Amino acid sequence: MKQDIFHAIADPTRRAILTLVAIQALTPNAMAEKFDMTRQAVSKHIKVLHECDLIKPVQSGRDIYYHFNAKRMQEFDHWLAQFRQSWETQFNQLDQLLTTLKEQ
Amino acid sequence: MKQDIFHAIADPTRRAILTLVAIQALTPNAMAEKFDMTRQAVSKHIKVLHECDLIKPVQSGRDIYYHFNAKRMQEFDHWLAQFRQSWETQFNQLDQLLTTLKEQ
DNA sequence: TATTTGCGCAACCTTTAGGTTGCATATATA
DNA sequence: TATATATGCAACCTAAAGGTTGCGCAAATA
Numbered sequence: 705m706k707q708d709i710f711h712a713i714a715d716p717t718r719r720a721i722l723t724l725v726a727i728q729a730l731t732p733n734a735m736a737e738k739f740d741m742t743r744q745a746v747s748k749h750i751k752v753l754h755e756c757d758l759i760k761p762v763q764s765g766r767d768i769y770y771h772f773n774a775k776r777m778q779e780f781d782h783w784l785a786q787f788r789q790s791w792e793t794q795f796n797q798l799d800q801l802l803t804t805l806k807e808q
Numbered sequence: 809m810k811q812d813i814f815h816a817i818a819d820p821t822r823r824a825i826l827t828l829v830a831i832q833a834l835t836p837n838a839m840a841e842k843f844d845m846t847r848q849a850v851s852k853h854i855k856v857l858h859e860c861d862l863i864k865p866v867q868s869g870r871d872i873y874y875h876f877n878a879k880r881m882q883e884f885d886h887w888l889a890q891f892r893q894s895w896e897t898q899f900n901q902l903d904q905l906l907t908t909l910k911e912q
Numbered sequence: 913t914a915t916t917t918g919c920g921c922a923a924c925c926t927t928t929a930g931g932t933t934g935c936a937t938a939t940a941t942a
Numbered sequence: 943t944a945t946a947t948a949t950g951c952a953a954c955c956t957a958a959a960g961g962t963t964g965c966g967c968a969a970a971t972a
């Protein structure tokens with residue numbers, strides 16, 4: 705079941721996991737040490753991130769290192785693109801307002 | 809209660825609302841016409857978006873026009889920034905790999 | 913003034929999310 | 943080989959999410 709990446713990043717623990725693995729690939733146990741919950745709870749979050757391809761497992765003996773998948777993360781950037789024009793417009797309008805106020 | 813923007817954008821209906829109001833400010837009724845659910849359900853989504861400041865109400869008689877707040881959406885952009893370096897690195901590595909393969 | 917219309921709030925219901933514990937399996941190690 | 947360790951899966955529980963209907967209120971309109 706391919707999960708929604710927006711749902712995936714909605715959870716703060718999952719965002720923290722992404723931040724961690726973006727720096728360095730980690731095993732589930734290594735991740736679990738960083739959080740105040742059981743390893744199984746962390747594993748559930750890993751599963752969600754894995755199912756939507758934000759992280760990728762690399763097996764090494766009995767260890768599994770999960771790697772950050774930048775390509776997938778970039779989809780957020782693409783989604784945001786539709787709003788960039790809006791915020792540039794809004795900020796220009798704010799600039800103009802401030803300039804006008806300053807001139808008075 | 810200030811809501812989390814990550815939670816706010818996790819719902820597909822709310823993302824659709826954001827796309828709509830980024831183009832043009834709309835009233836709850838106007839939004840509700842676009843979706844296959846009751847006005848009240850849409851209103852709940854509006855409430856979530858409003859509580860986390862992604863949209864701003866402007867009263868006009870008994871109508872309320874909700875405007876997109878680009879500034880708030882930009883926070884999502886800032887969060888993404890921490891991963892930009894990762895994906896540039898990964899893409900460069902991919903480029904190098906492809907170049908190496910081509911040379912062989 | 914009486915009525916319609918736009919909106920928000922509250923109560924309720926069902927599904928999903930996120931945590932727990934327990935167990936099975938595969939690999940590493942004594 | 944026996945044991946310890948890393949991981950994933952399943953069952954279970956509670957809280958929250960997302961939908962519904964019904965209601966109240968304020969503004970527009972007949």
